[in-house]
Amino acid sequence: MNDKNYDVVVVGGGHAGVEAALASARIGKKTALINLYDDKIATMPCNPSVGGPAKGIVVREIDALGGEMGKAADATALQTKLLNSSRGPGVWALRVQSDKLEYSKYMENKVKSTENLDLIVGACEDLIVDKDTMTVKGIVLQDGSKIMAKAVVLTTGTYLKSQVLLGHDSHESGPNGEITTSGISKALKDLGLELYRFKTGTPPRVYQDSVDLSKATKEPGTDAKLAFSSSTKEFTPVEDQELCYLIHSTPETKKIVEENLQKSAMYSGKKVGTGPRYCPSFEDKIVRFNSKEEHQIFIEPESLSLNTWYVQGFSTSMPIDVQDKMLRSLPGFENVKVHKWAYAIEYDCIDPQQLKRSLELKNVHGLFTAGQINGTSGYEEAAGQGLMAGINAARLVDGLEPLILKRDEAYIGVMIDDLVNKGVWEPYRLLTSRAEHRLLLRNDNAEERLKEFGHDVNLVKEDEWNEYLDNQAKVAKATQDLKDIRFSPKSELAIELVNNGEAVINQGLSAYEILKQPKVDINKFKAYVPSLNDLSDTLLQSVLINCRFEGYVKNEKKQAERFNKLEQKLIPNDINYDLVENLATEARQKLEKVRPSSIGQASRITGVNPADIQMLLFYLKNNYADDAKNNRN
Known part of the structure; x- marks a missing residue:
C-alpha cells in the first residue's frame, strides 16, 4: 500500500468511528476510516438494541445534529418502545430492539457510499507525531504503510490491548474472537498519557x-x-x-x-x-x-x-x-x-481528563478520542462522542472554533463535560440523574435544541432544515390555536371531560388552559383545533409537554442562565495555579490537570469546592483584566 494523505483519519469502525467518519466526510473533508474488517462495521457485540433512559435522548440528539444512528435504528428496528411513559417527560425515552445484522449492514452501506470517505482495512500500529510541536501527522498500519492526516480520531472501542476472560482462562482477543491491537496503547503511553484498564461483559x-x-x-x-x-x-x-x-x-x-x-x-x-x-x-x-x-x-x-x-x-x-x-x-x-x-x-482506555471539551487531547494537537477509549460504555454514548469528535476534527482542519454543547443544551454536552471535568473510575454510563436540567433535555425537543447547530456545521442539509422550520411553524400555529379557542362549562367537550373525571371546568377556559390538567387527552381537541392534525406524534407530544410544564420549563431555563453566567467568567490560558493563595491541595492539583476554560467548568471538577472557587475568583479579579483571554475551547 502506498502512503496516502487525508484531512481526517478515523481509527476504528464501531459506533463512534462510523459517526466520526461520516460527519467529517459530509462536512467536506477527505476522510479515511480504518477498520479491522471490510464488513464488520458498527456491529453490536453486546445488547442488540439502541436507546433507553438518557441514551434514547442521545440518539435523538445525534439525529438532530445530522448523525446517522437514529436513522439506522429506525430502519432496522424489530420493536419500538417508549420507556417511562407513566412518569414525567424528563425521563421518557425511546428504545428499539434492533436487527443487529441489518443494523451493521445499513451502516456498512452508508460508509461505502459516502462521498469523501474511504474505508481502509487494516490495523493501526502506531501514531505519527511531531514531537517538537506535539502535533499528530498521521498513523502507521501493521503492514508499515503510513496514512498522513491533519487530524486523527481514535475510536478503538474494546479492541485496545483487549483480553477475553472466561473463568480462570484469559487470552488476547477482541470481541467474539476478533483481532485486537496493542500498538496504539504503547504510542499513547509514549506520548505521556495515563491509561486505565476497564472491563465489560456480555451474556450468552x-x-x-x-x-x-x-x-x-x-x-x-x-x-x-x-x-x-x-x-x-x-x-x-x-x-x-x-x-x-x-x-x-x-x-x-x-x-x-x-x-x-x-x-x-x-x-x-x-x-x-x-x-x-x-x-x-x-x-x-x-x-x-x-x-x-x-x-x-x-x-x-x-x-x-x-x-x-x-x-x-x-x-x-x-x-x-x-x-x-x-x-x-x-x-x-x-x-x-x-x-x-x-x-x-478487558481493554485499555485513557483518563478523559486529558481531553479538551472538543475531545481533542490537550497535549497532542489534532489527536481526538471518542467512545470506549474515553472510559464510557454503551453504543449511544460512543456514537454521540464520535459525532462531536468528527465535527471538531473537521473544524480544526478548517481553522474553525470547535462545537461545544453546554449541559443545558444536550445530554451529549452533559456526558462530555462529566468526562473532561470529573474523569472516570469505572465505565461511564449516561443517566438522566447526571443532568441538572433534564426537563430541558427531553426526547421530544431534541431538534428544537440542536437542529440549528447541525445546520451551521453543514451536517443538516437544506431540505431537512426547511422541513424542520416548517414543523416549527406548525407547532407554533397549533399552540396559538389552542390558546385562542375557548370552551364554556356547558360545551359538549367540557361536559364530556368533566363527566369522565378528566378535568375540572367551572368557568370558560381555553383549550390550552384545559390541557394543563394532567388527565386530559390532547387528541380530544383535534376535532376543534384542525392544526393539531398536521403534527406528528412526537410534535404533538412536544406541544402537550410545553403546555403542561410551561412554568417548570421557564424556571429551569432561568436556572440554566444563572449557571451559564459562570461559563462567561473565563480563566486565562497562562494562569499559574501555584500562585493562587489558599487553594486546597486537591483543588490545585485538579485545576492544573483539567485546566478549565471558565469558572463554571472549574466549579464542576470533582475535588474543587466553593471555597476554592472564591479564592480563584479573588485571584482573577486582582491579577487579570476583565477582558481575560477568551480563546479557550
Whole structure:
C-alpha cells in the first residue's frame, strides 16, 4: 500500500468511528476510516438494541445534529418502545430492539457510499507525531504503510490491548474472537498519557427453539408512531413488531453462583479491569444484592436472520460448565442449547481528563478520542462522542472554533463535560440523574435544541432544515390555536371531560388552559383545533409537554442562565495555579490537570469546592483584566 494523505483519519469502525467518519466526510473533508474488517462495521457485540433512559435522548440528539444512528435504528428496528411513559417527560425515552445484522449492514452501506470517505482495512500500529510541536501527522498500519492526516480520531472501542476472560482462562482477543491491537496503547503511553484498564461483559446467546417461553411475560412494543429520526415517515404497527419476554432467575440460580463464585474471573483473586456499576455481571448482582432471591432477565431477539435469543441481564465470566448450570436453572431453559457462551473482556482506555471539551487531547494537537477509549460504555454514548469528535476534527482542519454543547443544551454536552471535568473510575454510563436540567433535555425537543447547530456545521442539509422550520411553524400555529379557542362549562367537550373525571371546568377556559390538567387527552381537541392534525406524534407530544410544564420549563431555563453566567467568567490560558493563595491541595492539583476554560467548568471538577472557587475568583479579579483571554475551547 502506498502512503496516502487525508484531512481526517478515523481509527476504528464501531459506533463512534462510523459517526466520526461520516460527519467529517459530509462536512467536506477527505476522510479515511480504518477498520479491522471490510464488513464488520458498527456491529453490536453486546445488547442488540439502541436507546433507553438518557441514551434514547442521545440518539435523538445525534439525529438532530445530522448523525446517522437514529436513522439506522429506525430502519432496522424489530420493536419500538417508549420507556417511562407513566412518569414525567424528563425521563421518557425511546428504545428499539434492533436487527443487529441489518443494523451493521445499513451502516456498512452508508460508509461505502459516502462521498469523501474511504474505508481502509487494516490495523493501526502506531501514531505519527511531531514531537517538537506535539502535533499528530498521521498513523502507521501493521503492514508499515503510513496514512498522513491533519487530524486523527481514535475510536478503538474494546479492541485496545483487549483480553477475553472466561473463568480462570484469559487470552488476547477482541470481541467474539476478533483481532485486537496493542500498538496504539504503547504510542499513547509514549506520548505521556495515563491509561486505565476497564472491563465489560456480555451474556450468552441461546437457540430460540431450545427455550420454552410459555410461562414468560410478553413484552410488546408501544403502539405509537414514534421514531428516533425526524426523517422516518413509515412506522411498523405494534402487532407486527417482534416480542421480547421477561423471566426471573430462581433461588437455584443464586445457589449455583454462590457455590462457584471463586471460578468467576472477577472473583477468582486475579486482578482484572474495573467493570460497569450500572450493567454488572450476574455474579456481581448476587454479591451486591445478596438479599434478593431473583433478578429480572429479558429475552430478546437478535435478528430475523438468526434463531437466537439474547439473554439480557445474564452477563457473566463464569466457566462454561457453570454457565450451563446457571442457564438450565432459569424457567423454560431446562433443555437450552447455547449458540455463544458469555464472557468478559478487558481493554485499555485513557483518563478523559486529558481531553479538551472538543475531545481533542490537550497535549497532542489534532489527536481526538471518542467512545470506549474515553472510559464510557454503551453504543449511544460512543456514537454521540464520535459525532462531536468528527465535527471538531473537521473544524480544526478548517481553522474553525470547535462545537461545544453546554449541559443545558444536550445530554451529549452533559456526558462530555462529566468526562473532561470529573474523569472516570469505572465505565461511564449516561443517566438522566447526571443532568441538572433534564426537563430541558427531553426526547421530544431534541431538534428544537440542536437542529440549528447541525445546520451551521453543514451536517443538516437544506431540505431537512426547511422541513424542520416548517414543523416549527406548525407547532407554533397549533399552540396559538389552542390558546385562542375557548370552551364554556356547558360545551359538549367540557361536559364530556368533566363527566369522565378528566378535568375540572367551572368557568370558560381555553383549550390550552384545559390541557394543563394532567388527565386530559390532547387528541380530544383535534376535532376543534384542525392544526393539531398536521403534527406528528412526537410534535404533538412536544406541544402537550410545553403546555403542561410551561412554568417548570421557564424556571429551569432561568436556572440554566444563572449557571451559564459562570461559563462567561473565563480563566486565562497562562494562569499559574501555584500562585493562587489558599487553594486546597486537591483543588490545585485538579485545576492544573483539567485546566478549565471558565469558572463554571472549574466549579464542576470533582475535588474543587466553593471555597476554592472564591479564592480563584479573588485571584482573577486582582491579577487579570476583565477582558481575560477568551480563546479557550
